[in-house]
Amino acid sequence: MGFEIIEVLFRGICVGIAASITVGPVAVLCIQRTLSKSRRSGIVSGIGVACADSFMAIVAFFFYSMLQTQIEQYNTLLRIIGGIFVVIVGVYIFAQNPVPQIRRNRAGKTSLWQDFASIFGLTIANFIMVIPYILAFFAVFKVSSTDVGGNDVAGIFRAIFVIIGFFCGACAWWTLLVCVINLFRRRFRPRHMLTINHVAGLIIGFLGIYTILSTFFDIFPNVGH
Structure with missing residues (x-):
């Protein structure tokens, strides 16, 4: 039983890491x-993504089959709303002036809670694209509700360990990404930060427009997050 739990936990970690390694709006924002x-802002943002992804992993793991009909029925509307939300975030980032933010950082007036909540909301808003993506990786690593579910106590514990592993894997990826990016942070000046905001805003906005267009046209495969 102990080895089985470790194996299930490891599979959950693998799914969490694999599902997090994507180039999408939340990755660019992080x-x-x-x-x-x-670095703290980046790590907190990454944890926000991991929490949102873990919540959606629970939904995908236990409830997706029950909700699939409703999701498919409103698929177009949900994708459009999610895409519009991403575009709004991109425009907001593009228009931001980084100099006041840098001054607030130095004065210790940044809000980590806002960083967490905003990126959590952005990730949840894209659930229509993220949940099937997570399900695909569950299949790749041979994790299914029938394997770890059931009414018995052992099955429930295995399911819990899958989600714990997923969350730990996602957190590990985002923390590693932020720590690597942070190595280059001190080399950037305010004017560089303005360019970063513009580039990030354009990329996020483009991904939002892509989401909307891909709803009506069969273009490239869906971008994750």
């Missing part, structure tokens, strides 16, 4: 915050 704010 990098932008690390460079323009601080």
Whole structure:
């Protein structure tokens, strides 16, 4: 039993890492915050993504089959709303002036809670794209509700360890990414940060527009986060 739990936990970690390694709006935003704010802001943002992904992993793991009909029924509307939300975030980032933010950072007036809440909301807003993505990696690593579910206590514990592993794997990836990006942060000046905001805003906005267009046209495969 002990070895089985370790194996299930390891599979959960693998799914968490694999599902997090994507180039999408939240990844760009996490990098932008690390460079323009601080390592703490980047890590907290990454934890926000990990929490949102873990919540969606629970939904995907236990409830997706029950909700699949409703999700498919409103798929177009949900993708459009999610895409519009991403575009708004991109425009907001593009228009931001990093100099006042840098001054607030030096004065210790940054809000880590806002960083967490905003990126958590952005990730949840894209659930229509993220949940199938997570399900795909569950399949790749041979994790399914029938394997670890069931009504018995052991099955429930195995399911819990899958989610714990998923969360730990996601947190590990985002922490590693932020720490690597942070190595280059001190080389950037305010004018560089303005360029970063513009580039990040454009990329995030483009990904939002892509989401909307891909709803109506069969173009490239879905971008994760």
